[in-house]
Amino acid sequence: MTTQNDRPAGRRTGRRPGTSESRDTILRAARQRFAEHGYDGVSLRSVAKTAEVDPALVVYFFDSKEGLFTAAMRDALPPETLLDEVLAGPVEECGQRLVAAFLQRWETEPTRDKLRSILRSAVSHAASAEVVRGFIAEEVLDPLAKTLGGDNPRVRAGLVGSQLIGLALTRYVIEIDPLAGVDAAHLARVVGPTVQRYLTGELP
Template sequence: MPSGTPSRRRGRPARRDAPDGPGARERILEAARAEFAERGYDRTSIRGVARKAGVDPALVHHYFGSKERVFETSIEKPFEPVMRVPDLLAQGRDGMGERLARHFLGVWENPATRAPVLALMRSALTNETAAALLRGFVTRRLLERVAGDLDVPEPELRIQLAVAQLLGVAVLRYVIKVEPLAGVDAEEVVAQVAPVLQRHLTGA
């Protein structure tokens, strides 16, 4: 190394790599979401994420440390609408199933919110590390919060059954696109699913 040239330690980005501070971090996360969606978890690399974001790989390591942490952090924004579920259920037992069904269907009906959630779920379905990270995130941030507020026997099982019901609908309607479920009006789906969710969540 020529005399007078400062050394760079791993994870310490050069100033040119992060000219706008926090903006670089968000660019990395956007690039990571795109890479995980396009390539899946196994084929996504720190170097590939850095290349897509236009930064040095050292900057990715500086902010996140590992691919696992990049994936876990990249989940947060796409799942923000899903994370509002505990607030919806806290509005009272009456109509709980309908509120949950309508909110969940709303997330999937909107292409802007459906695409990133579906992409990250696909990564989780094809890689156990990604599945464990997504499972831990959803359990910690959603299922445990909801279960803690449910005044029913076996609340953890009940919320998991409700989520399983909704995910089954999502897979058949939006992923596999099985008719007639794929083509029926969303409000009809809400009307059919809401009583089942209400029974799971309240026992009544």
């Protein structure tokens, strides 16, 4: 039976020319290429060459380079799972749960390598940064802010996004001390109240 992972985004018909294993191979190659060459320096053909598959298979699964980059992010940071974790508890503690869940993914291999390759591409290339911002805002933070019911959900989502991306950049990519060495659970307790205020507190 064909699963959701076996199908490319935006396509639901036609003979499946590849397997979920082929899809995973393409995603691994894409993350490698994006990390080494940035978003602008990667083409679907170059990813296909690295993955040793037909370029048509990359198009079949992902449609476009943006679709491929977004799929790589979704693979590393599944929004549905993250939202379920954040919303599973008292509203007044969702900020800490969000930071804890976010850090937990960065603390775990192979997810850390997946996220690091994406973030390195984003900070060095404007096009990939735009895709990352759109993914985090539209698929994770906008739905969270709207579910919590606060005013100005897009502003709240943007503030939370700036906090999380900045935290990941300084801790896991640039590795600035002492932030890089602080225990993740402790860091979630420290940063959580700030994220909570962004999500549900009064904004000036």
